[in-house]
Amino acid sequence: MKPTLAPFPATRLRRMRQSPALRALSRQNTLTVDDLIWPVFVMDGKDDETPVASMPGVVRRTVNRVAQAAKEAQDLGIPAICIFPYTGMEARTEDCAMAWDPDNLTNQAIRAIKDAAPDIAVMTDIALDPYNINGHDGFVENGEIVNDRTVDALVKMALAQAEAGADILGPSDMMDGRIGAMRAALESDGHQNVTILSYTAKYASAFYGPFRDAVGASSALTGDKKTYQMDPGNSDEALRLVARDLSEGADMVMVKPGMPYLDICRRVKDTFGVPTYAYQVSGEYAMLQAAAQNGWLDGEKVMMESLLAFKRAGCDGVLTYFAPAAAKLMQG
Numbered sequence: 001m002k003p004t005l006a007p008f009p010a011t012r013l014r015r016m017r018q019s020p021a022l023r024a025l026s027r028q029n030t031l032t033v034d035d036l037i038w039p040v041f042v043m044d045g046k047d048d049e050t051p052v053a054s055m056p057g058v059v060r061r062t063v064n065r066v067a068q069a070a071k072e073a074q075d076l077g078i079p080a081i082c083i084f085p086y087t088g089m090e091a092r093t094e095d096c097a098m099a100w101d102p103d104n105l106t107n108q109a110i111r112a113i114k115d116a117a118p119d120i121a122v123m124t125d126i127a128l129d130p131y132n133i134n135g136h137d138g139f140v141e142n143g144e145i146v147n148d149r150t151v152d153a154l155v156k157m158a159l160a161q162a163e164a165g166a167d168i169l170g171p172s173d174m175m176d177g178r179i180g181a182m183r184a185a186l187e188s189d190g191h192q193n194v195t196i197l198s199y200t201a202k203y204a205s206a207f208y209g210p211f212r213d214a215v216g217a218s219s220a221l222t223g224d225k226k227t228y229q230m231d232p233g234n235s236d237e238a239l240r241l242v243a244r245d246l247s248e249g250a251d252m253v254m255v256k257p258g259m260p261y262l263d264i265c266r267r268v269k270d271t272f273g274v275p276t277y278a279y280q281v282s283g284e285y286a287m288l289q290a291a292a293q294n295g296w297l298d299g300e301k302v303m304m305e306s307l308l309a310f311k312r313a314g315c316d317g318v319l320t321y322f323a324p325a326a327a328k329l330m331q332g
């Protein structure tokens, strides 16, 4: 039964807001370090890092530096790190063979992290774009992004990452049928404990712009990704995608981007009650950092408020470039 609200002045909703103690007691949602997944960029080279211009505070790191960063993240209590490779045109081919090479940058980084920081969960990205000559997440035939041939390649990529020691596979490609195909291959290849965090409701968004700079995809990409990523006007379709991915064996689902799509997070959590994550993407990070650098916003406060919003929207965690900064702040 719903309690009825006594009329004013018996009910004064400001009573519970009057002191830090009462506000703490009545706070419904909180952010903790357990909620963070940290996306990092790995590049070729020896013991080096370079800044990403459109993402102030974010760098690309060589494999050994990624391993060091993972150790630091583990020490901060961050439960998971997610690897994205920076690739030049020389790594890109029409057949994308580097994507499932056991020694590609991602797989090297997985092994190095497992060595340096065995307790942090390692998440990957599964999509062909870092290795594709035209920057698309799938194979292109006669101007069309083909589905089924791409899924076969993504399965090879998934198996190579599982073999290297990944804990969480992150298919970000938005092809149909990829979760089921990957799950079946993992089961039959002895990787039954490898989890899948599906980029389930991934929208065709302009907020990915700085990321494409970070991974070297901006100049490679021809056209847009609208035939596979979702239309920003759609909401019900996200629920169909979640139902589909769960039925194919996804362990966790993701909504991406984050802040502009909090309504989707809430619908997904309310409808399915499964582990639900959001990706606070590069453009969201860049906006907040740019405003903070200009002195227009308080950087730390908007960082924490934006992350808390994901919890309020029902998310169990969030992929965020702020992860180490937020973790340090929470450590006090």
Ligand code: PBG
Residues within 6 Å of the ligand: 125, 126, 127, 129, 137, 172, 173, 207, 208, 209, 210, 211, 212, 225, 280, 281, 282, 283
């Ligand atoms: C590509 C991929 C993208 C992101 C993660 N994986 C970009 C895209 O779809 O073009 C975006 C992440 C971000 O913007 O922070 N498979």
